[in-house]
Amino acid sequence: MTPDDLSLALYNIVLPLSEAARAGSSDEIAREDITLERPKNRDHGDWASNLAMKFGKKLGVNPRELATSVVAALGEIEGVAGAEVAGPGFINIRLDAAAAGALAQTIVEAGSTYGQGSSLDGETINLEFVSANPTGPLHIGHTRWAALGDSLGRVLRAAGAKVANEYYINDAGNQMDNFGASILAAIRGQETPENGYPGAYITELGVAVLAAHPEITELDDQAALDLAREAGYQLQLGEIRESLARFNVHFDVWFSERTLHAEGENGAPSAIDASIDRLREQGHVYDKDDAIWVRTTDFGDDKDRVIRRGNGVFTYFAADAAYYLNKGDRGFQHKIYLLGADHHGYVHRLKAVAGAAGDNPERDIEVLIGQLVSINGARLSKRAGNIIELNDLQAWLGTDALRYSLARYPADSPISLDPDLLKKRTNDNPVFYVQYAHARTCAVARNAAESGVDRSTFAPELLVHESESALLGALQEFPRIVAQAATLREPHRVARYIEEVASLYHRWYDACRVLPFGDEAVGDLHRTRLWLNDATGTVLRNGLDLLGVSAPERM
Structure with a gap:
């Protein structure tokens, strides 16, 4: 007898009482309201239920009296060896050995499907995590978000949800120009430019770009910068993909931020331009000081957000809004964002985007903030210099030890791992x-x-x-x-x-x-x-x- 079988038996026992008590009212006990717990003390039986205490008042029956009636009815259920009332109305249930042991065969025959359920059937979820800028290797923080995000996607699917793991590629903006300028400087043997990216990995990218595109030395500055940026971007993104694949992390969608800025077919406005019009239709956009604003304070944000500055330049908020709307357009009812510890400010911002788009911020979007992780004795990357790389951690501790240890703690719990222990x-x-x-x-x-x-x-x-x-x-x-x-x-x-x-x-x-x-x-x-x-x-x-x-x- 499985827990589901037993809870169904309990439901069938209390259902007639529920129907009689509500007498035409819509207030009734639902199947999912019947829950079971394993007693901490095994002497109290195999399962315990508080249904009598939970529903006694609703049914107009003293909880202990209700529990006594349920216990009597359980005596007629095949597979139940005994049941008794404890305290003010707890029901302790003991299964006979055959009923309890039958589960072993059920599990073996179910195989890899045992544990899967239907509690999230019908939910369509977009799960975004990692989403590191493609301007450098993945570091220890990304390692934790990768382990947590991928594991979360797996359990969501096991519960019946339709889930897409998504990586948002931040491949637009000044950081990409600075990245390209850093690679070009390395190719030309120059110092890292101001606001550029230091590290041996930039030199390695420069060597790889030059080998693949020797013509870069003959191009003018702008053309050379464009080529260095694009070629370096593709190489670095390829390394990120390979690192995650070795870490047993799979993404269904790699979404490029550039596509939000690109003009549509036949001169159609970009996704960002279109998002402004869509938010305006919802009544949450206004114009002030030559800029376009979204009234995000309507949804708990600490201040309204500029979506397009007076000089016509879009803000990061504009991309956030366009990206959120795009997820909905692709059929995702629910959006989960797993962000790093330094992104607390995004919570209200993203919730406000959902509200401004006409969604329910408390239902249609979740923002999970992961806390920091440290590993005693981990060395900074020789290539990047100022970070601890995923690749180095994986080579040092192994995929299994890293993934298990990082998924073993809640996302909002700072953790410090002991490498000596993980290698034992x-x-x-x-x-x-x-x-x-x-x-x-x-x-x-x-x-x-x-x-x-x-x-x-x-x-x-x-x-x-x-x-x-x-x-x-x-x-x-x-x-x-x-x-x-x-x-x-x-x-x-x-x-x-x-x-x-x-x-x-x-x-x-x-x-x-x-x-x-x-x-x-x-x-x-x-x-x-x-x-x-x-x-x-x-x-x-x-x-x-x-x-x-x-x-x-x-x-």
Whole structure:
């Protein structure tokens, strides 16, 4: 019996009471209102519900009396071994061994789909993260946003949402001109220009641009600058793509800011020009001092924003507005932005853009601010000089250790990672601990095959050991954990969960044998425990995959 099966049974018990109590009113109990929790003390049963306390008043029944009625009805439900009322109306439920153990077969047969759900079915989400300027290599901050953003996209999809991971390429504006001027100076053997980009990587780009375009030395200054900027941009963007791919981060869309400034077909206005007209139609645009303003204070911003200055130059806010509208035009109902710690000022600005566009700022847009991360002993990049590069971190610590550790904490929590710990192959290292548990399930399966233990028989009523009950109880939680991680935008919940599963598995492994001992004949208990072993491996593997971390079969 799964948690969904049990909650449905509870719903069917209270539904007649709900229908009688509301007597024509629209106030009723919905299926999703029935929730279950695992008791912290396993002596209290497998599951607990507070539905009697939650709905007693609505149904006009004393909570404890309601709980007593529910407990009596649960006694007639197949798979429920017992139920009792605790305190003012809590309901503690214990499943019989067969009903609890049946989950092992369900998990194995579901395979990679176990944990997936439908809580976010119908939601179309644009998830933007990293979006580093293409003027240099990715650094340690981008590394955290990459791990968090990609993991978030995975759990959102697992919960049923349609998600597009998007990288916004800031390839317009003065920073691109300064970038091109820095590369051209390197080619010509000149000093880095004012406001330029220093670092050995600029010299490397200069060498690469010159090799690909030797004619650059014969061009006039403007033509040479244009070529250096464009060629260097393509090379640097290519490196960013490769770095992220090696980090197991995938983007569905690479969106160029330039396209917002470009004139449309047949002389149509640019996306930015069109966005002003669209916002004006919503009634939130006004003219003042030869400039065009958006009344963002209508939506909680601390001041109104200029979208086009008096000299005709568009502000960054103009690109933000055009980009937001573009996402809606592409069919994304919900937009999530994952921004760095230095972007707090963007929250009100982006919320105001949504409101000015006619959307609901509290529903249609989310801005998640990630906090800083540091790694003890990490060295500044030899190429960039003033940053810690993703490439260097990955070569030093490995993709799995980095991704798991960075996704293991909430986005708004500053973290400092211990590289010595992350490189240890001990149980103190969380990623090793979980991966080792998965590898152990694979080793047990291999040894079982050699010993003649297979899954030809499944007798869940035999799984009566305390460690089996605890492990099964945790495995049941996986779909709920995934749904919760998606709804709350907190993929770290998956990491903490699979660490608990790993711990319970190791305890079970120490207490219960899958393989026959000595000359012991292979029996149904061995075969059934193999189902539980393989079910645990499935959950650990699926959880690691949601974090973009590998699940090795041998360690």
